[in-house]
Amino acid sequence: MDRRQRKTREAIFSAFTELLSKKDFNQITVGEIIDRADIGRATFYSHFETKDFLLKEFCEELFCHIFDTENSVQNHHKHIFSCDGSGSVFLHLFQHLQKNDNNILALLSSQNNELFMRYFKSNLELLIESHFSLFESSKNKNMPLSFWKNHIISTFVETIKWWIDNGMKESPELITEYFFMVV
Amino acid sequence: MDRRQRKTREAIFSAFTELLSKKDFNQITVGEIIDRADIGRATFYSHFETKDFLLKEFCEELFCHIFDTENSVQNHHKHIFSCDGSGSVFLHLFQHLQKNDNNILALLSSQNNELFMRYFKSNLELLIESHFSLFESSKNKNMPLSFWKNHIISTFVETIKWWIDNGMKESPELITEYFFMVV
């Protein structure tokens, strides 16, 4: 990839992230993005068909980053099958979120975007599906699997939202406890 | 209220409902609303400051309708304290939704709007709070009340969404069962 392209793309993503932390996606204009990224209007449109495509690609890169490291073999062994009894993929995700790389909290907080949520949930589903035992809970006996899956994912997302909206005062460990109390 | 005002307001609400069942709130323009409602542009703005205020008032009227009848004294006695064992406020809501008065399903389905969701959840909270016993569950002992409340409401909303997205093939009774299995 041409260095110029890369730089432009990064400038756009960076400007977009900053703006997302300040206001809702729908309130953000292309004009604001290119001003902040300091690029020409035509340049923006040569990279992204519309603002929605920008969000789409932004989500893809972001989740690729988060869920790939999360799902990699090392982390798999280190966190999911850890023997201290409290380790779990959920705890690890809560810990990751607390760091707030990439301003992901702004996107996850309840103000924000539906498309983003869909991406987040579908990535979460892929991640959780690789730990199939979760879906073989006794609770699963008398209800459709998709209902049960949806329930776990939604509860996880809502737990995150509650955590954020309440100032993230609790430790990731405590949040994980709360999560497992209701799931 | 002047009959002309009432008619205009109804025409706007009706056009808005039709459009909401076809596309996302953000995609709807004032132009489309006034075309479909067959009113002048200035008329629209004399009724609603912006499109967002329209949504706000629309939600208020809609939820007032649903939750008021739900929470009225008669229904209170009839459904919540019914003695057949299966009756509950949740079942009644699922039944109400199945009828799809006011195209509420389009609004609740996962495509749609955040503001709407906030209204729905906050009304739900008020309704559920009046049945305080729900919040005195044994599950509540070791976690914040607000977390528990949020969990019940979110699970209810996600159950509805799952139901809609899966074609509403299940009966309200069965959905209520699923709901109580995970809550």
Add this chain to the structure above:
DNA sequence: TCGTTACTGAACATATTGTTCATTAATACT
């Protein structure tokens, strides 16, 4: 060095928003 590719910036058509105002028509009140 040279051919290719990306960025520029300015201009452009189009669409949407929200306002204004003089005119017309329906309504409420007595």
Add this chain to the structure above:
DNA sequence: AGTATTAATGAACAATATGTTCAGTAACGA
């Protein structure tokens, strides 16, 4: 029934946002 009030109209308006076009310039890779 007559009158004062209130609402709707539609056309025009400025302001803002979108997405496109294109010729010129600069950076890139080989």
